[in-house]
Amino acid sequence: MKRLIWGAACGVFLAGVQSASAQPGAAADLPAFPTKGRGIRVVIPFPPGGGNDVFARFLVHGLNEKFAPGSVADNRGGAGTVIGTEIAAKGNPDGHTLLIVSVPFVVLNALYPEIKIDTLKDFTPVINAGTSPSMLLVPAAGPYKSVKDLVDAARAKPGALAYATSGNGSSTHLIMELFKMASKTDLVHVPYKGSGPAMTALMAGQVPVMFNNPTAAAAFIKAGRVRALGVSASTRLKAFPDVPTLAEAGVPGCEGSVFWGVAAPAGTPKAVVARLNAEFNRILNSSEIRKHFTSQDVDVVGGTPEAFGEFLKKEVALWGKVVREAKIKAE
Numbered sequence: 001m002k003r004l005i006w007g008a009a010c011g012v013f014l015a016g017v018q019s020a021s022a023q024p025g026a027a028a029d030l031p032a033f034p035t036k037g038r039g040i041r042v043v044i045p046f047p048p049g050g051g052n053d054v055f056a057r058f059l060v061h062g063l064n065e066k067f068a069p070g071s072v073a074d075n076r077g078g079a080g081t082v083i084g085t086e087i088a089a090k091g092n093p094d095g096h097t098l099l100i101v102s103v104p105f106v107v108l109n110a111l112y113p114e115i116k117i118d119t120l121k122d123f124t125p126v127i128n129a130g131t132s133p134s135m136l137l138v139p140a141a142g143p144y145k146s147v148k149d150l151v152d153a154a155r156a157k158p159g160a161l162a163y164a165t166s167g168n169g170s171s172t173h174l175i176m177e178l179f180k181m182a183s184k185t186d187l188v189h190v191p192y193k194g195s196g197p198a199m200t201a202l203m204a205g206q207v208p209v210m211f212n213n214p215t216a217a218a219a220f221i222k223a224g225r226v227r228a229l230g231v232s233a234s235t236r237l238k239a240f241p242d243v244p245t246l247a248e249a250g251v252p253g254c255e256g257s258v259f260w261g262v263a264a265p266a267g268t269p270k271a272v273v274a275r276l277n278a279e280f281n282r283i284l285n286s287s288e289i290r291k292h293f294t295s296q297d298v299d300v301v302g303g304t305p306e307a308f309g310e311f312l313k314k315e316v317a318l319w320g321k322v323v324r325e326a327k328i329k330a331e
Contacts, residue, residue: 033095033272039063039070041091042262044100045084047077049196050166051216055129055260056100058292062283077194080104080169080330082112089122093267095276099123101261103171106315110323111169111330120316123263124273125308127280128301130293131259133233134175134211135243137226142208147230147249150209154185162188164202164210166195168331171258174319175211175232177326179246182254191331202226213258214239214296232256237297259301259315261308277305 034040042060046052056073063071076084081104091097099105101123108119136147144150154161165173168191180187190207192198195216201207203225214237220226221240230246231237232255246254262280264273281302283289293300322328 033275034068035094035096037070038068038096039072040068040096040098042071042073042098042100043084043088043091044073044075045077045081045088045104046075046100046166047194047196048075049199049216050194051132051213051258052100052102052195052260054215055298058289059100059129059262059280059283062286062289063279067279080111080167081108082115085119086115086117088263089117089265091265093124093265093269095264095268095272097265098126098276099263101263101312103174103258103315103319104167104169105263106312107169107174107319107323109316110320111328120312122266124266124268125305125312126262126264126273127277127284127305128303128308128311129260129262129280129284130298130300131257132213132215132296132298133231133237133255133257134171134213135217135221135228135240136179136209136211136230136232136246137202137217137221137228138209139202139205140224140227142205142227144208144229145227147244147246147251150229151183151185151251154183154187158186159188161209162190162207164198164207165189165191166198166212167191167193169323169328170195171213171256172198172211173328174322174326175254175256175258177322177328178232178256179211179251179254181326182246183251199226213298215293215298218296239295239297259311261312273305 040063042056044053044056060071060073076087088097088099105119138144163176198210202210221228228243230249231243232246234255284300284302
């Protein structure tokens, strides 16, 4: 896990404030932020219970400590994250409405070309909170003890095995499509309304396999309810050293990570974005965050809004290509 540099984060904030003050009337026109007595609404475009929800609630807890008491996590799942994303896009661009963004955010326009928002134009990047690889999971009581077992079964009966995801176009869906391409297998997609319901179905044996990130899966792995067969990283995870990489398990070419970040509606003042960025860097550098996510092999990133903006552009290009090649359609 990378240690954040608090001094650099403060520098981003101060530069933003100075830039605003350099323009005649700008400082006077910009109200104090956050507004006293008013919390920040963090829209989570997923149901409660998944990795995105867990990460978001850590951030909201940090906001509530001193920075913006009264801040809330607002779960608005549904329609492949379109509902929550549209709600946030229409929010007042004053810094009091934010959106948790992850892989579905960067494929939204590829999957739903008819929607009236453009993720890169209608949002302002705030911070890249963290990244994590995905784990290939099966029920602990199921028949598959290795990636080879699963691949052999899938190849023996193409189209017979199903896999769960947290929704169409989600990171769990896209990474499985990469796995199918790399392993030359054919599995049937069964989308659920979030990571929580998908994990519940997996543990109940209703579906035989799915991908999920360590944040959402760790407790169930340690409790012996699911088995991790492989990880979509170049090296093994420190928290799960006995779980091989997919390349080690015989499926090279299937590396991919999920990410969590924060964005604000387009038009949010740069000084406000810089203030939010500095606060989130502080939260991400807290001992509580570091301890929790280090134990689950999540890499806390932090950094500037500009760096996150460049990251999002690259992710849009990468995963948009996967959507097209896999012929993924909105459902």
